[in-house]
Amino acid sequence: MTSSNFVMPGDRVSSIEDLAKTKRVILGPGLRRLDDKVVASKAGPLRHKEPNTFWVDNYQRRYVPARGDxxxxxxxxxxxxxxxxxxxxxxxxxxxxxxxxxxxxxxxxxxxxxxxxxxxxxxxxxxxxxxxxxxxxxxxxxxxxxxQDGFFFKCSLNLGRMLLRENCPALGALNEELPYEIAVGVNGRIWVKAHTPRDTLGLVNAILSLENAGYAEIEKVCGNLTEVMQT
Amino acid sequence: MYAKHNKPKLSRGVLDMKFMQRTKAKVDKEADDEQGRALYSNEISGNMLNSNSNFIIEPSYSICEGLIDGRLSFRGMNPELERLMELEQAEKQVKTKQEQPKEVSDVEMAKYMQRKFNGKNDFNKRKPNAILNNKAFKPKKQKHHFMKPREDDDSGEAEA
The missing domain is CATH 2.40.50.140 (Nucleic acid-binding proteins)
Incomplete structure (x- = not known):
């Protein structure tokens, strides 16, 4: 996964068009096809996953339902x-x-x-x-x-998705601190449960502190999670 | 259409068995797809069928990014859930193991096995080729074919 460039709504993405001439391409959210043209419909970094999936990772708080989520x-x-x-x-x-x-x-x-x-x-x-x-x-x-029980809070859709990426270090870093149970929805809603209310609130603060971390900084922020939880 | 009706189908009783769950899901999906195709067949224009576009639209982030299930438990917080997670992990590992490249190619393996068993393949050699090739010669197996079944056996089966 690489963050190559930013797109704005209405931008033509010619790199995908070129690729589509030779093989099949999967267009994710934020990209639209107009006949043979590919146009962005959201603003944000254009993401690519091997071999041929593209989508726009825009900041959003309103969930748009999609089958399978x-x-x-x-x-x-x-x-x-x-x-x-x-x-x-x-x-x-x-x-x-x-x-x-x-x-x-x-x-x-x-x-x-x-x-x-x-x-x-x-x-x-x-x-x-x-x-x-x-x-x-x-x-x-x-x-x-x-x-049952636990604590529920809302966040941006991006944060929910970031926690669920396969190589995301955040949940593992929290696991080193304390035993907990979590349910992350891709609709930007998170539910956590730990043994004591104090632990639970620590978890919530730690997760929300990741809100502004990008793909690049996330590992650094995860290293500091212990401090966030104790305050 | 006629050929489709004659396609052999597994009975519901068989599909309900525990070890047939995967096949059941597959068969259900096929039936669903078939039904969907029949339902929309007159709405799909020729243009829709024949235009071969290289674009696939996928509106879900979870599928595009390959996100994991968001329900997790760590260090015995929810043992039932952790068991499920372990099972999933094990399944994943099996899948990745199968993807490992072969160190010995199929052709090499075939050659090796041929060499290995060439010496011991007396079983076929001992039989004269004439017997195997001669169609007039009846193989021993067919003898069983003409054996008369025991009468009490037959009646017992009919009752069952």
Whole structure:
């Protein structure tokens, strides 16, 4: 992954166009195709992942649902056969009460307004409400489901994504400090749980201190996490 | 269409078995795709099918960047979750192991094995080639074919 250059909305990205003449190219968020032209639709650094994926890593706090994303949501209301869940997107998401492990029409999951769930986006379309599920294709819960206790806070979408990069040193650095449990949604919402409230708040401060760290500085900031947690 | 209907399918009972879960997911996906294609077949224009664009649009950051699952637990905070994480890790390792380059190529291996077993391959040599090639000569195996099944065996199976 390299950060080569910045693009602004409307910029043509000719490097991708050239590449697309010979092989297939995956255009991620922030890039649009207009016939044979590739145009940026967001402002930020253009990212590239081998072999052929491109996207714009812009700063954003508003989540735009995309199929397959893992998100944190807060149950807002029961509405007939579905729960309405706030995932920070423009529209409230829905989750069917059958989309939980071992749920049946008679045996509904015990969810109440205010509960926190970790779910996968099943359906994301500009014209309809996003739909969530808490089971995988085998009907198993896996890592999804209700989150008990803990502490919840919001951050930028970039921070959530940065923590989830495969080689991100932050979570490992925190692990050296104390045992904890975490759920990071790509919708810029994080839930953490440690043994004591003091530890939990330390974690929250440490994670939020990474907000302004770029790809390059992150390792340096992670070295200082201990200090942040103790203050 | 006719050929598709005749395609052998695994029965639901078999697919529900525990070790068939992966195949089940595959079969389900195929059926889903088929249904989707049938549903939208009259909405897809020829232009949409035939234009071979090299661009694939992927609206999800998680897939583009290859992000990990964001539900993690460390040092025994949530043992159930940590077990899942371990399983996932093990699965990943198996995948990467398979990607390791071969130190001995398939051709070399074949040559080696040929050399190794050339001396011991008396089994085939002992049989005269005439027997193997002569079509008139009935192989021993076919003898089993004509054996009469025991009667009580047969009735037992019918009942079951």
């Amino acid at each position: 893992l998100v944190l949501g807060i149950v807002r209301a029961k509405a007939g056969d579905v729960y309405r869940v706030d995932i920070g997107s423009a529209d409230v998401a829905t989750i069917s009460y059958l989309a939980f492990e071992a749920a049946t029409k008679k045996n509904r999951p015990d969810l109440n307004p205010g509960d926190m769930i970790y779910a996968r986006v099943l359906n994301a379309n500009a014209d309809i409400e996003p739909e969530l599920v808490c089971v995988n294709s085998n009907g198993k819960r896996g890592k999804l489901g209700v989150l």
